[in-house]
Amino acid sequence: xxxxxxxxxxxxxxxxxxxxHAASGASSTTILNVSYDPTRELYKDIDAAFAAQWKxxxxxxxxxxxSHGGSGKQARSVIDGLEADVVxxxxxxxxxxxxxxxxxxxxxxxxxxxxxxxxxYSTIVFLVRxxxxxxxxxxxxxxxxxxxxxxxxxKSSGGARWNYLAAWGYATKTYGAAKAQDFVTxxxxxxxxxxxxxxxxxxxxVQRGQGDVLLAWENExxxxxxxxxxxxxxxxxxxxxxxxxPPVAIVDKNVAKHGTATVAEAYLRFLYTPQGQxxxxxxxxxxRDPVVAAKYAAQFKPLQMFTIDRNFGGWQRAxxxxxxxxxxxxxxxxxxxx
Amino acid sequence: MGFTVFYLCVVVxxxxxxxxxxxxxxxFDQFIAVALSRRALLAYRLSFGAAAxxxxxxxxxxxxxxxxxxxxxxxxxxxxxxxxDLPFALPTAVAGIALxxxxxxxxxxxxxxxxxxxxxxxxxxxALTFIGLPFVVRTVEPVLADLGHDVEEAAASLGAGRRQTFxxxxxxxxxxxxxxxFALAFARGVxxxxxxxxxxxxxxxxxxxAPLLIVQQLEQYNYAGATAIAATMLTASFAVLxxxxxxxxxxxxxxxxx
Amino acid sequence: xxxxEPRWLRWTLIVVALAFLIxxxxxxxxxxFAGAFAKGLAAYRTAIVEHDAVAAMKLTLxxxxxxxxxxxxxxxxxxxxxAKFDFPGKSILISLIDLPLSVSxxxxxxxxxxxxxxxxxxxxxLRDHDIKLIFAVPGIVLATMFVTFPFVARELIPLMxxxxxxxxxxxxxLGASGWQTFARVTLPNIRWGLLYGVLLxxxxxxxxxxxxxxxxxxxxxxxxxxxxxxEILYNEYNYVAAFAVASLLAGLALVTLVAKSALEWxxxxxxxxxGH
Numbered sequence: 001x002x003x004x005x006x007x008x009x010x011x012x013x014x015x016x017x018x019x020x021h022a023a024s025g026a027s028s029t030t031i032l033n034v035s036y037d038p039t040r041e042l043y044k045d046i047d048a049a050f051a052a053q054w055k056x057x058x059x060x061x062x063x064x065x066x067s068h069g070g071s072g073k074q075a076r077s078v079i080d081g082l083e084a085d086v087v088x089x090x091x092x093x094x095x096x097x098x099x100x101x102x103x104x105x106x107x108x109x110x111x112x113x114x115x116x117x118x119x120x121y122s123t124i125v126f127l128v129r130x131x132x133x134x135x136x137x138x139x140x141x142x143x144x145x146x147x148x149x150x151x152x153x154x155k156s157s158g159g160a161r162w163n164y165l166a167a168w169g170y171a172t173k174t175y176g177a178a179k180a181q182d183f184v185t186x187x188x189x190x191x192x193x194x195x196x197x198x199x200x201x202x203x204x205x206v207q208r209g210q211g212d213v214l215l216a217w218e219n220e221x222x223x224x225x226x227x228x229x230x231x232x233x234x235x236x237x238x239x240x241x242x243x244x245x246p247p248v249a250i251v252d253k254n255v256a257k258h259g260t261a262t263v264a265e266a267y268l269r270f271l272y273t274p275q276g277q278x279x280x281x282x283x284x285x286x287x288r289d290p291v292v293a294a295k296y297a298a299q300f301k302p303l304q305m306f307t308i309d310r311n312f313g314g315w316q317r318a319x320x321x322x323x324x325x326x327x328x329x330x331x332x333x334x335x336x337x338x
Numbered sequence: 339m340g341f342t343v344f345y346l347c348v349v350v351x352x353x354x355x356x357x358x359x360x361x362x363x364x365x366f367d368q369f370i371a372v373a374l375s376r377r378a379l380l381a382y383r384l385s386f387g388a389a390a391x392x393x394x395x396x397x398x399x400x401x402x403x404x405x406x407x408x409x410x411x412x413x414x415x416x417x418x419x420x421x422x423d424l425p426f427a428l429p430t431a432v433a434g435i436a437l438x439x440x441x442x443x444x445x446x447x448x449x450x451x452x453x454x455x456x457x458x459x460x461x462x463x464x465a466l467t468f469i470g471l472p473f474v475v476r477t478v479e480p481v482l483a484d485l486g487h488d489v490e491e492a493a494a495s496l497g498a499g500r501r502q503t504f505x506x507x508x509x510x511x512x513x514x515x516x517x518x519x520f521a522l523a524f525a526r527g528v529x530x531x532x533x534x535x536x537x538x539x540x541x542x543x544x545x546x547x548a549p550l551l552i553v554q555q556l557e558q559y560n561y562a563g564a565t566a567i568a569a570t571m572l573t574a575s576f577a578v579l580x581x582x583x584x585x586x587x588x589x590x591x592x593x594x595x596x
Numbered sequence: 597x598x599x600x601e602p603r604w605l606r607w608t609l610i611v612v613a614l615a616f617l618i619x620x621x622x623x624x625x626x627x628x629f630a631g632a633f634a635k636g637l638a639a640y641r642t643a644i645v646e647h648d649a650v651a652a653m654k655l656t657l658x659x660x661x662x663x664x665x666x667x668x669x670x671x672x673x674x675x676x677x678x679a680k681f682d683f684p685g686k687s688i689l690i691s692l693i694d695l696p697l698s699v700s701x702x703x704x705x706x707x708x709x710x711x712x713x714x715x716x717x718x719x720x721x722l723r724d725h726d727i728k729l730i731f732a733v734p735g736i737v738l739a740t741m742f743v744t745f746p747f748v749a750r751e752l753i754p755l756m757x758x759x760x761x762x763x764x765x766x767x768x769x770l771g772a773s774g775w776q777t778f779a780r781v782t783l784p785n786i787r788w789g790l791l792y793g794v795l796l797x798x799x800x801x802x803x804x805x806x807x808x809x810x811x812x813x814x815x816x817x818x819x820x821x822x823x824x825x826x827e828i829l830y831n832e833y834n835y836v837a838a839f840a841v842a843s844l845l846a847g848l849a850l851v852t853l854v855a856k857s858a859l860e861w862x863x864x865x866x867x868x869x870x871g872h
Contacts (some may be wrong), residue, residue: 067813079715155558196553428849446627484759528698585662
């Protein structure tokens with residue numbers, strides 16, 4: 001008995017010494033940025049730079065809280081009541097759902113900021129092992145027999161939908177729309193492990209040594225090679241890929257409740273300034289600003305990019321046709337098992 | 339008694355009822371399409387099958403470990419005892435990553451084995467065995483510790499051999515705890531997600547577990563579809579747990595009647 | 597004499613048990629530590645003294661300190677009811693206590709979202725009264741309580757059933773009140789089972805990931821528990837830091853176990869004298 005009480009006491013002491021999160025000081029404004037997975041470094045730098053600039057301009061201090069997680073999951077949290085002032089997610093479809101399901105911002109949100117509300121963009125590239133032993137240079141190399149492709153499941157990972165659509169777009173362009181499904185089916189037959197998220201796939205490829213090529217966002221391919229020590233992998237930029245646009249938006253109802261509309265707007269606009277763009281490029285996203293882009297030209301190889309709006313009729317249609325239950329992706333695997 | 343039921347209601351039953359009420363929002367046809375599709379059925383088979391196999395492995399080795407910990411003295415026993423709780427303390431995702439690192443073809447264990455474990459259904463069993471072990475050990479341990487030497491001495495003085503004492507005296511005494519441990523390990527395995535997704539391979543119709551289907555429904559913002567699969571799993575788990583507990587109650591009555 | 601196994605059998609059993617534990621438990625732990633120290637001691641230190649990691653650790657301890665005692669009280673009450681009284685539907689009650697175990701962690705978080713989320717039943721009312729349950733600390737505590745709910749009760753039920761009611765009945769016949777019987781007879785009898793239950797409950801409360809992940813909101817430094825912090829580190833390709841924090845969590849669990857060992861040592865004589 002005394003043992004239990006002792007243990008209980010121990011725990012309570014722990015609890016008491018752990019100060020419950022002190023509310024930020026009354027004079028400072030707090031905003032919450034709900035973002036997706038690998039943007040922590042990016043927004044750490046952005047937040048520090050913006051807070052300094054805000055202080056210089058308005059003499060007010062600002063605290064920016066960050067939340068990171070899978071894009072879809074983060075959007076669901078906002079729908080279910082996580083009071084984000086701004087959202088910075090992986091795909092417009094997730095913010096569309098916030099507008100649609102919770103009506104926290106207007107459906108036309110994407111028109112409110114420049115460049116489709118995407119201050120930075122990326123694309124889908126290939127990561128191969130040093131020396132590129134399987135000679136992979138473009139999408140058509142991925143469907144060859146004996147090539148193992150690692151990519152996450154587009155049904156459980158929002159980011160992976162870009163990978164799938166990039167392959168589909170290439171096939172449509174090269175072989176015509178009628179052959180696209182056949183091409184993508186062949187590609188996914190070459191997938192030995194279908195991780196639930198982008199990080200799972202990267203680990204499977206980089207650390208577990210599975211597969212010959214990893215499909216990844218360009219910024220994540222850089223992050224992964226950086227972490228792995230640099231020279232064990234090569235990034236291959238295909239001839240054509242998809243324009244991956246991770247959008248940002250103000251969540252109108254939440255900023256109205258918190259009285260943070262001005263700060264939130266300034267915060268997102270800051271991403272478009274030369275200073276913001278510089279940070280963006282440093283963290284491996286492609287900048288929109290032509291001056292900054294020119295400066296980092298060596299890092300980002302030029303390639304032809306198609307867009308989700310032009311080639312797939314927007315996210316809502318793409319989602320319905322390809323990733324919904326019984327959609328084309330499900331058919332690919334239904335045929336795979338035979 | 340009243341408190342027990344009240345707490346149970348507040349913490350377990352009311353929250354769980356949300357699943358069934360949400361599911362009821364689906365039409366019958368939709369429910370069948372989501373929760374009883376061929377793909378879902380195969381996923382249930384993997385989740386329940388792998389959980390049962392893992393729980394069986396844990397019952398054997400868990401009993402052995404508990405026995406060794408309770409009865410024998412050896413150097414480093416404290417450390418071994420502490421190690422048993424590890425699967426609980428380690429976040430499931432970390433466990434999954436660590437296990438995959440070991441069992442992948444490039445890993446310490448995977449490199450030695452003739453069969454492929456990681457990224458195959460077998461990997462699911464490995465992960466669930468890891469997750470479930472403390473349940474068996476920690477349920478059997480107190481009962482074994484409580485089982486004094488006097489009973490065994492009595493059996494021995496009546497001429498029972500060591501094996502007879504074990505099968506006739508010790509095993510029946512720990513059987514309820516062992517079955518409970520099995521049930522807990524099984525129940526935990528069925529729902530496990532975090533550690534499994536890293537090692538399973540997740541190919542539809544082949545190495546895809548049922549909780550992953552729930553996540554996929556959520557990614558489509560289809561809460562009702564997610565709860566439909568959850569409700570199906572929950573009902574099946576509850577049936578299995580109830581069957582085990584009824585069996586135990588029946589066994590107790592039978593023993594008491596003897 | 598024949599209540600002991602022969603020496604060779606004893607050692608065989610020990611070796612087999614240890615081999616199983618090494619493959620199943622020690623190697624994964626070693627893999628975690630190997631990952632944690634892959635870039636040396638300095639990188640390890642940086643990872644665990646970082647501000648977010650410390651905040652996550654405090655939150656994890658706070659949550660465990662609230663959820664575990666509540667579940668202890670319930671666990672003792674429930675197993676007492678099950679073991680010492682007869683009533684219809686007992687098996688159903690036991691099965692219901694087990695149920696949270698079989699609920700996928702993903703779902704056990706989801707149920708609170710369905711209940712208290714903005715699109716759920718209580719969400720709008722809560723928002724209008726500015727009460728934050730989910731995506732705040734209370735939600736994390738609730739989800740943790742749900743997940744760790746069965747442990748204490750399930751540890752005690754088989755033990756109390758095995759012990760039967762004779763001791764209590766004897767105490768009652770000697771004129772002890774219900775509370776006295778409980779404190780003087782029942783509790784000493786079950787203390788080891790209770791301790792194991794508490795340890796399991798505590799370890800699980802600190803390590804829980806899935807359910808907490810759904811209700812936490814993942815706000816850095818505010819609602820991230822240690823397991824969530826690990827996930828974030830991992831997701832930004834910071835493997836060393838992720839494993840470092842994971843080893844810290846494993847270390848925390850070991851601290852409670854060391855405390856247990858110390859208690860065993862301190863009260864060892866009582867234990868030897870107690871029991872049956």
